[in-house]
Amino acid sequence: MGVRFAHAALQVLADDHDVDVLHIKGPAVDEVLLDGERPSVDADVLVRPAHVDRLISAMHEHGWSTRYRFEDGSAFEHASTLVHPFLAPVDVHRRFPGIDADAGSAFDRLWSERHVTDLAGMPCAVPSVAAQRLVLVIHAARAGRLGEGDITRSWDAATDDERAAVLALADDVGAQVALASGTGRLDDFVGAPGYELWKVLSSGDRSRSRLWVARVRAAPTRRSALRVAVRLVVPNRHRMEASLGRPPTPREVAAAYVDSARRSAKELAKVARGVHR
Incomplete structure (x- = not known):
């Protein structure tokens, strides 16, 4: 019930500040x-990109604080996590991973x-419901x-017509590859x-190096590829601070760099051996 109250509180803020919000998952x-009941520990909302800053500012004014910025989350940098003393945490999404069309245009289509x-x-x-099917499949x-x-x-369990609606929506919002990865059709999109x-991602392989290589290759430009490459290797000070409950010391940051470099080198060596074979 706490997650439902978090959704309700966000809707009140959205109404008061003229923010377009779509409540998703959970x-x-x-x-x-x-x-049956869908378990959830946080509330997820997808916000019109132009309204994101407005909503987060309103949340800050009403007792919420930012635990993780967009840059601190996944490599997609799609969501910021905010927490409240009395309500469940909230993930504010400015885009949804796997939906690759322009975020504003994609939101318009869903809205x-x-x-x-x-x-x-x-x-x-x-x-x-078609959009919910799409979101749940690509999230899984x-x-x-x-x-x-x-x-x-x-x-x-969907009917042919229901699947057709999801496929059409995926075409509209640039989610064809992500949807295919969850529905056994990924080989149709080789290259x-x-x-x-x-x-x-869909294989469940959580090798940091394989994800790193795949994420860099998926970047649309050289500049964004370089940014992704650096971001996935360099330790995140904000996440360290959230984990420690205080700012990390210079020694802790240095140790994190060494550990990250060591693990990345080991996993990249595994990838290189796999490519060689």
Whole structure:
């Protein structure tokens, strides 16, 4: 119930500050895609990109604090985590991993087919059922959970017409490769941008080096590839501070650099041996 209250609180702030928010995953999922209560420890919202700063500022004014910035999260830099003394944590998404179209255009497409559901007494906008199917499938694929219930309910159990709606939406928002990785069709996209990344992600392979190589190759420009390459290797001071509960000392930062370099070198050597074979 605490997560539902977090969703409701965010909707109040969104209404008060004219922010467009789509509530996703967790208790926001439509009943047709559920098998009992859906466990969740945090609330997830997808925000119109132009409104993200406005929402986060409003959250800060009402007792929320930023635990992780967008840059501190996954390599996709898609979500910022905020916490509150009395409510469940919230992941504020400015984009959704696997949806590669322009974030504003993709949000427009999802927003155009939204409907309303009740979360802790507040009417909250959620994506269409087709969009929810898409989000659940690519989220499961990103986590390497291809055999779990979200894909079974969202894709395997869907009718031909329901699948067609998801495929059409994926085309509109640039999620074809991510969707294919969760639905057994990834080989149809060999050579496409993002193919190697989603092959690694959906396999459940959590080798830092393989993810690093795939993420760099998936970057759209050389500049972004360089940024991703550096970001995935250099220790993150903000995450260290959140973990330690205080700013890391220079010695702790230095030790983190050494440890990261050591682990990265070992895993890159494994990748090189695999390529050689």
